[in-house]
Amino acid sequence: MPHPRNLLALLLVFAFAPGGARAAEKLGYNRDIRLLLSDRCYKCHGPDQKTRKGELSLNDPADVLRPRKDGAVLVPGKPDESVLIDRIFTTDEDDRMPPPDSGLSLTAAEKETLRRWVSEGGEFEPHWAFIAPKKASLPEVSDKAWVRHSVDHFILARLDKEGLKPSPEAERRTLIRRVTYDLTGLPPTREEIAAFLADRSPDAYGKVVDRLLASPRYGERMAVDWLDVARYADTNGYQYDLPRTMWRWRDWVIEAFNRNLTYDRFATEQLAGDLLPEATLEQKIATGFNRNHPFTIEGGVIDEEYRVQYVSDRVMTMGFAFLGLTFDCSKCHDHKFDPISQKDYYSMFSFFNNVPENGFNGGKPVVAEPAIAAPTAEQSVRLEAIGAELAEVEGELKAAETGAEAAQREWENSLRGSGKQAAMVWETL
Ligand code: HEC
Ligand code: HEC
Incomplete structure (x- = not known):
C-alpha cells in the first residue's frame, strides 16, 4: 500500500x-x-x-x-x-x-x-499528412512458423499481447469463397469449388489466386473504390440527372487494373494524359477523370459561376484522390491549421483552369464539350469497315449521277426537232 x-x-x-x-x-x-x-x-x-x-x-x-x-x-x-x-x-x-x-x-x-x-x-x-510513412520493424512473435507474410508479424504480436491464439486455417470451401469474393466481388462457381477441393497439390491455393488475378472480373472489382473516389457517374448530377457517356473512362480504369498499370502512370495519365507527347486515344480517355464532376444543363445559370465550380471540383478531387488531403477549405480562407493556404489553392486551381468549356453546356446532356470521339478497339475496326463501305457506295452514287446527266442529255437530244417536245409540254400541262 x-x-x-x-x-x-x-x-x-x-x-x-x-x-x-x-x-x-x-x-x-x-x-x-x-x-x-x-x-x-x-x-x-x-x-x-x-x-x-x-x-x-x-x-x-x-x-x-x-x-x-x-x-x-x-x-x-x-x-x-x-x-x-x-x-x-x-x-x-x-x-x-x-x-x-x-x-x-x-x-x-x-x-x-x-x-x-x-x-x-x-x-x-510537420503536418502529419506530410510525414513520409516509415517502414516499421517487425515485432517479435511467439510462433515464427505461423508467420507467412510480414503483416502476420503484427497480427500475431497483437494476439500474443492479448493472450490469444490464431484461429485454425479456414476449411477449403470457405477459403475459395473468401478469396473469390475479395478479388472479383463474385462467388466461386460450383466447378471452381470442385476443382479446388480436388487439387491436393501444395500450391493449390496459389493457383486459385493466380487464376482470379488473371480474370477480367479482377479489374472490375478493384476499380470500384477508385470510381467512388473519382466521383464516377453515368448521369450529369444536376436537374433531371440525365445520362452522360462516361463508361469509356470507367473501362479505362478497369483495364488499368487488369494490365497492372503502375501507380505513377495511373496518376499521370488521369491528371494529364492528353499532355503527354504523342498522346494515345487511351491516354486522352484517362483524363475523363477530370470531367467526372456534375454538369448543369440548366439554361438560366450564370455561365462563369458553374465553370468555376467545375474547376473547383477538379482541384478538390485531385486533393483527396492523390494527396489524401481535404483541399477545398482553403478555397475561401486561410485556416488555423490547414497546411494548404488560399494562395496554394488558387495556384493549384490555375492548372485546372484551362479547359475550353462553358458552365452551361448548351443543353447537350450526353457529352459536354469539349469532347472527343472515343471508339473502342472493336468499334474502330467496325468504323474503318463502314468507312470503306461508305466510300464504295458514294463512288457508285457519283458514277450514277454523272451517268444520269449524260443519259438525260442524250434523251433530250433525241427529242430535239422531232416535234415530240411540244406534245410532251401539252401532256405535262
Ligand atoms: C465557401 C466558402 C468557405 C469554405 C469552402 C469553407 N469556409 Fe470556413 N468560413 C467561411 C466564412 C465566410 C467564414 C466566416 C464566417 C463568419 O464569420 O461567420 C468561415 C469561418 C470558418 C471558421 C471559423 C474561424 C474563426 O476564427 O472563427 C472555421 C474554423 C472554418 N471556417 C473552417 C473551415 C473548414 C475546416 C473548411 C473546410 C471543411 C471551411 N472552413 C471551408 C467560408 C468558407
Ligand atoms: C487574444 C489574443 C491572444 C491570444 C489568444 C494569445 N496571445 Fe500571446 N500575445 C498576445 C499579444 C497582444 C501579445 C503581445 C503583447 C504582449 O507581449 O503581451 C502576445 C505575446 C505573446 C508572447 C510574447 C512574444 C514575444 O515576442 O515576446 C508569447 C510567448 C505568447 N504571446 C504566447 C501565447 C501563447 C502560448 C498563447 C496560447 C496559450 C497565446 N499567447 C495566446 C495576444 C494573444
Missing part, C-alpha cells in the same frame, strides 16, 4: 499526461501539442496574418525559435528560460497568455503538458 501522498503524486502524473496513461511516453507535437496551441493561441499567433499579435506565429517553428530582444520564446529542453512557459504560468494578469480578457484559458494540466513538451525538447513536427 503506497503512502497516501505518493498515491496523490501518482494520480497527478496520470492526470497531467494527456490521454491518461501515457506518462512514460514522450509527448508528440501532432498528437498532444498542435491542437492545444491551435485552440488557445492561434487566434492571435496563428497562420492568419491579419489577426497575428505580438509578432509571434506559434505555428511556425522558425518564428518561435528566432532570437528576440525580450528573451527566447522557446528554449528546447529549458522551460524555465522559455518566455512561452513563463507567459502561461505567470500570475500577472497583464502578461498571462492567453490574455484573460480573450475568454480563453489553459487548465493546470494543459499548462503542464506544454511545460513537459518544452522540457522534452520542444520539437515541432
Whole structure:
C-alpha cells in the first residue's frame, strides 16, 4: 500500500499526461501539442496574418525559435528560460497568455503538458499528412512458423499481447469463397469449388489466386473504390440527372487494373494524359477523370459561376484522390491549421483552369464539350469497315449521277426537232 501522498503524486502524473496513461511516453507535437496551441493561441499567433499579435506565429517553428530582444520564446529542453512557459504560468494578469480578457484559458494540466513538451525538447513536427510513412520493424512473435507474410508479424504480436491464439486455417470451401469474393466481388462457381477441393497439390491455393488475378472480373472489382473516389457517374448530377457517356473512362480504369498499370502512370495519365507527347486515344480517355464532376444543363445559370465550380471540383478531387488531403477549405480562407493556404489553392486551381468549356453546356446532356470521339478497339475496326463501305457506295452514287446527266442529255437530244417536245409540254400541262 503506497503512502497516501505518493498515491496523490501518482494520480497527478496520470492526470497531467494527456490521454491518461501515457506518462512514460514522450509527448508528440501532432498528437498532444498542435491542437492545444491551435485552440488557445492561434487566434492571435496563428497562420492568419491579419489577426497575428505580438509578432509571434506559434505555428511556425522558425518564428518561435528566432532570437528576440525580450528573451527566447522557446528554449528546447529549458522551460524555465522559455518566455512561452513563463507567459502561461505567470500570475500577472497583464502578461498571462492567453490574455484573460480573450475568454480563453489553459487548465493546470494543459499548462503542464506544454511545460513537459518544452522540457522534452520542444520539437515541432510537420503536418502529419506530410510525414513520409516509415517502414516499421517487425515485432517479435511467439510462433515464427505461423508467420507467412510480414503483416502476420503484427497480427500475431497483437494476439500474443492479448493472450490469444490464431484461429485454425479456414476449411477449403470457405477459403475459395473468401478469396473469390475479395478479388472479383463474385462467388466461386460450383466447378471452381470442385476443382479446388480436388487439387491436393501444395500450391493449390496459389493457383486459385493466380487464376482470379488473371480474370477480367479482377479489374472490375478493384476499380470500384477508385470510381467512388473519382466521383464516377453515368448521369450529369444536376436537374433531371440525365445520362452522360462516361463508361469509356470507367473501362479505362478497369483495364488499368487488369494490365497492372503502375501507380505513377495511373496518376499521370488521369491528371494529364492528353499532355503527354504523342498522346494515345487511351491516354486522352484517362483524363475523363477530370470531367467526372456534375454538369448543369440548366439554361438560366450564370455561365462563369458553374465553370468555376467545375474547376473547383477538379482541384478538390485531385486533393483527396492523390494527396489524401481535404483541399477545398482553403478555397475561401486561410485556416488555423490547414497546411494548404488560399494562395496554394488558387495556384493549384490555375492548372485546372484551362479547359475550353462553358458552365452551361448548351443543353447537350450526353457529352459536354469539349469532347472527343472515343471508339473502342472493336468499334474502330467496325468504323474503318463502314468507312470503306461508305466510300464504295458514294463512288457508285457519283458514277450514277454523272451517268444520269449524260443519259438525260442524250434523251433530250433525241427529242430535239422531232416535234415530240411540244406534245410532251401539252401532256405535262
Ligand atoms: C487574444 C489574443 C491572444 C491570444 C489568444 C494569445 N496571445 Fe500571446 N500575445 C498576445 C499579444 C497582444 C501579445 C503581445 C503583447 C504582449 O507581449 O503581451 C502576445 C505575446 C505573446 C508572447 C510574447 C512574444 C514575444 O515576442 O515576446 C508569447 C510567448 C505568447 N504571446 C504566447 C501565447 C501563447 C502560448 C498563447 C496560447 C496559450 C497565446 N499567447 C495566446 C495576444 C494573444
Ligand atoms: C465557401 C466558402 C468557405 C469554405 C469552402 C469553407 N469556409 Fe470556413 N468560413 C467561411 C466564412 C465566410 C467564414 C466566416 C464566417 C463568419 O464569420 O461567420 C468561415 C469561418 C470558418 C471558421 C471559423 C474561424 C474563426 O476564427 O472563427 C472555421 C474554423 C472554418 N471556417 C473552417 C473551415 C473548414 C475546416 C473548411 C473546410 C471543411 C471551411 N472552413 C471551408 C467560408 C468558407
